[in-house]
Amino acid sequence: MADADASEAKHYAADVPMRSEPFFLKGSNNLDWGMKNRLAAIFNPSSGRTVMLAFDHGYFLGPTSGLERVDLNIVPLIRYADTLMLTRGILRTSIPPTYSRGIVLRASGGPSILKELSNEEIAVSIDEAIRLNVAAMAVQVFIGGEYETRSVHNMTRLVDMGNRHGIATLAVTAVGKDMVRDAKYMRLATRMCAELGATYVKTYYVEQGFETVTAACPVPIVIAGGKKLPESEALQLAHNAIQQGAAGVDMGRNIFQSEAPVAMIQAVRSVVHENLSPNEAYDLYLELKEGGEDSFDS
Numbered sequence: 001m002a003d004a005d006a007s008e009a010k011h012y013a014a015d016v017p018m019r020s021e022p023f024f025l026k027g028s029n030n031l032d033w034g035m036k037n038r039l040a041a042i043f044n045p046s047s048g049r050t051v052m053l054a055f056d057h058g059y060f061l062g063p064t065s066g067l068e069r070v071d072l073n074i075v076p077l078i079r080y081a082d083t084l085m086l087t088r089g090i091l092r093t094s095i096p097p098t099y100s101r102g103i104v105l106r107a108s109g110g111p112s113i114l115k116e117l118s119n120e121e122i123a124v125s126i127d128e129a130i131r132l133n134v135a136a137m138a139v140q141v142f143i144g145g146e147y148e149t150r151s152v153h154n155m156t157r158l159v160d161m162g163n164r165h166g167i168a169t170l171a172v173t174a175v176g177k178d179m180v181r182d183a184k185y186m187r188l189a190t191r192m193c194a195e196l197g198a199t200y201v202k203t204y205y206v207e208q209g210f211e212t213v214t215a216a217c218p219v220p221i222v223i224a225g226g227k228k229l230p231e232s233e234a235l236q237l238a239h240n241a242i243q244q245g246a247a248g249v250d251m252g253r254n255i256f257q258s259e260a261p262v263a264m265i266q267a268v269r270s271v272v273h274e275n276l277s278p279n280e281a282y283d284l285y286l287e288l289k290e291g292g293e294d295s296f297d298s
């Protein structure tokens with residue numbers, strides 16, 4: 001048994017108000033401790049931003065280029081990511097359980113590229129998400145799509161389940177091929193997701209008025225990389241989005257389909273976390289690519 005505390009010298013600092021610091025993420029101050037703790041495993045608390053490495057594409061695309069062998073092509077990249085976005089199948093089979101950052105679990109699915117993509121259902125139970133110790137669940141939301149209401153309902157059900165257990169919900173705004181990708185559409189889609197409870201939202205960057213999309217969304221926005229671009233253009237895209245209010249990138253093909261994925265993910269990090277200009281980041285990419293160097297201290 002511990003000795004009773006006999007010391008008379010107590011230090012209550014009664015004249016010092018208790019610290020009460022706001023949480024670093026937009027719109028997240030009123031969340032509970034567990035949710036904030038998980039969000040801090042997705043977003044870097046120092047920069048307030050994230051580089052999400054996305055490789056969940058197989059859930060409707062199968063083994064797309066660069067993802068034929070996750071163990072060989074993706075695992076060497078994971079140490080450079082702030083968080084991983086993936087399916088439970090790939091998490092269990094291919095990712096070392098020693099990975100200690102946040103996991104963003106793909107939680108919706110159903111149709112393949114051969115069918116109507118908006119016809120998704122929730123594809124994971126909350127028990128499974130807890131068992132896998134995930135930080136967030138990601139759900140596709142098809143505003144304007146054929147199954148718009150179903151996909152929104154998938155999101156709100158995941159928000160309810162996630163909030164009960166302190167797990168964040170990432171709403172992924174999917175834009176149909178025949179839809180206009182402009183700021184007006186992105187404002188509608190992202191704002192709807194935030195209003196209906198998403199903890200954060202993923203969308204696409206648009207050239208005109210992206211700052212109005214981030215301004216009108218009361219939770220953090222991350223941008224998808226989209227189709228493979230030349231590395232300099234992908235870095236420019238990331239830079240523009242960050243400078244116009246995005247809290248990070250959720251990037252897949254522009255990293256794992258790059259000629260030098262290890263160099264590319266580090267160059268993306270430099271744009272997101274260190275505000276490097278696109279030219280500086282591209283120079284870093286070339287330097288790392290040519291030198292086989294590693295600038296990362298983890």
Ligand code: R5P
Pocket residue numbers: 054055056057085172224225226227250251252253254
């Ligand atoms: C869609 O397949 C997924 O939600 C991807 O995670 C997302 O589109 C990001 O990947 P990419 O940068 O390749 O677009």
